Amino acid sequence: AQRVTQPEKLLSVFKGAPVELKCNYSYSGSPELFWYVQYSRQRLQLLLRHISRESIKGFTADLNKGETSFHLKKPFAQEEDSAMYYCALKSGAGSYQLTFGKGTKLSVIP
């Protein structure tokens, strides 16, 4: 069975400090990993996906198959980054199911 673990329920950092939101997954095949974000009073939306290898709003995430991790990083946190972040896994291109972690609430202290 596939599983996504986000060990931190809450992460508080100061503005300008580096941010790392942890995500570990368990899946034996070739997964596709995603980060979703929910800002206050907004809908849950896609932030980035590992296949695209893109940087969105300064965030990056690298898929580490050896450590089965997909941590989300940003070198300098901004107040507007405060939000709920969810890591999600899709078990391959043919799969339709997206499995989410329980989420980490990021609070950036001014």
Place this chain on the structure above:
Amino acid sequence: DSGVTQTPKHLITATGQRVTLRCSPRSGDLSVYWYQQSLDQGLQFLIQYYNGEERAKGNILERFSAQQFPDLHSELNLSSLELGDSALYFCASSRLNTGELFFGEGSRLTVL
């Protein structure tokens, strides 16, 4: 607004009752997903439909059922409700199977 629309936004009912949650996907999206978010449980995948056909099933209880209609809207039926069914129920839609889902605002169900 051509985003995902869910009704009702809030619903309060009693144990043993039955409710129907409705979802209209984004224009052009053929896939609809249902998720349940309970306290401390994160987003639990329930079921997914593509163009009227069930494509994936998660941890959906037998008391729950869903369907997608020819006009692509979907309904999630919850019956014999229990206190533990109180949750936020999200619908999401997608056009392609890329993993990019577009979420609605959710329907908050409270079972008393």
